[in-house]
Amino acid sequence: MTPTRHTDRRPADGSPVARVCVDVPLAHLDRPFDYLVPAELAATAVPGTRVKVRFAGQLVDGWLLERTERSGHAGRLAYLEKLVSPEPVLAPEIARLARAVADRYAGSLADVLRLAVPPRHARVEKETPEEPTPADVSADEPRPARIPPGTTGVPDPPADTDGWGAYPAGPGLLRALADGRAPRAVWSALPGEDWPARVAEAAAATVRGGRGVVAVVADARDLDRLDAALTGVLGPDRHVRLSAALGPARRYRAFLAARRGRVPVVIGTRAAMFAPVERLGLVAIWDDGDDLHAEPRSPYPHAREVLLTRAQLGGAAALVGGHARTAEAQLLVETGWAREVVPERATVRARTPAVAPTGDDPQLARDPGAATARLPSLAWTTARDALRADAPVLVQVPRRGYLPSVSCADCRAPARCPHCAGPLALPSARGTPVCRWCGRVSAAYACPECGGRRLRAAVVGARRTAEELGRAFPGVPVRTSGREEVLTRVPGGAGLVVATPGAEPVADGGFGAVLLLDSWALLTRADLRAGEEALRRWLTAAALARPATAGGRVVVVADGGLAPVQALLRWDPAWFAARELAERRELGFPPAVRMASVTGTAPAVAELLAEARLPEQAEVLGPVPADDDRERMLIRVPRSRAAALAEALHVAAGVRAARKAADPVRVQVDPLELF
DNA sequence: TCAATCCGTATC
């Protein structure tokens, strides 16, 4: 039995109208609906709370956005059915941010709020509503008292040439953060940089100035490192980690600690990009080129864009850092929105390893060890020398697994399935090739380009590479770091580490040599970002090597004339980013323009585009075939029309939703993959 | 002329 019967209800005395965002995914319902606040909820149904409302006959979840005196709605208002919890989980600035993100990405507010506020966990909410609980501290451990920001315990940053002192603009950046200003920086980290320490110092400076921080990294390993650095600088109680990997209870606990103002700093993976923080002073993202920063759920916002929007809306500082620089970050610099924080060339020279390119060496058989390992001889001798000097060696291989795909041994054309044109793979070392799409076995494969019948491994996976290296360097321990097991740190002595990109461990004292293998597989990907991504992966791995002055060497198996290889040799990510951005301007690709993709069955895509009132300058490109009989169209507009494009697509999606169009269409603004 | 039914549309 409900506590209040409908007939008993009367509206609250003050602000009896609640503006509610109903949690339904339909695009045409993406606006607030007004409800009456019953008198008994007058004090508790505050903005930011979760509510239940009767909507089109159903009980649905909703967000109370606002309380007002009157409604613009002509008809009769229904009452709020229920207050889910008095906890105002949706901070007003996050509601504003979510609206801005929805608008930018042609999505609905409700979709963004689902990403922004983790699911409620009632038990967690009840525990210690008065006392703080930093997220990773379990409920029964002693809890620190609430410390107001800017009062205690934060050490001053170290002075001069170490740390941020290695960047001419670095000390000024920290000062501005501590002074409560809003500097915006695109930071190119030096090789060997202890970046978690630098981010922690920037966070500490901001906290010292009495403001909060949100910092986002790509994966759990980077998060562990940042967590440790922050604990070193701020102690264990001033920050929480927030990531989907925590599980519902711990995630909600961390979220609440931030929302209740118990901690000034939130760090995490992209799940933290919407984290509420009181008096936000700094947003930071490390390695913004990592595609893990792109949210895979509608409306597919990117952590960098969300954080920069927060900085813009909230007057907060922004720090976009990495060893590499994305074209998007370059655009921030070129438009003057952000300033570069880069080392001087002399500092770069002093800290970089010696980098050398080498071709796929036809003479590799002269070094018996190299032949065994299928290594070009320069790579082999470099590794051997480092091992002889009792230094660890990192070998980066681009893809996981065992012989993921194969190509013609004669002309190198990728081997494709004769039936469906899917990629062929070798499931076992001496087996017959099998199609990875349709599963058919191609026993008598002949290359359609040259007629060749022999196949070679297109990309040798980490496990296979590790086996071969073990044979080439007998007696040297070989470890792999990849999907199944990611190593965080390895000891300093002689040893081989075979890692896939993103899984490279840090070595005590740095790696003596870093080998970047099978690079052509990265560079020949048919992707707009192939060059940028290759360079990002190389720089990230090469940054783990010792400086050349300490014997650190890097060998990249690629043509030294290619731009990404050049950028690696000169350690000049800014040069490459400027070049890349110029090229994208010329070709009309993001971020020089705004692109959106519309994916679905051919009739559904056509229907949506027919409905959409696209801006004047819009160009429609395609169709490109997508997975399962669906197709994809791209729409390109100048950046000045970006908002209009998103709105047009959102409205068109709404019209389709209102008509109950059967087959879904996915609308994506700034899709990561363009072709 | 009126009720039953269908369809489209709004959902507070």
Next chain:
DNA sequence: ATACGGATTGAC
């Protein structure tokens, strides 16, 4: 999803 209004249909 469901509820409602207007249009349509069919029986008297």
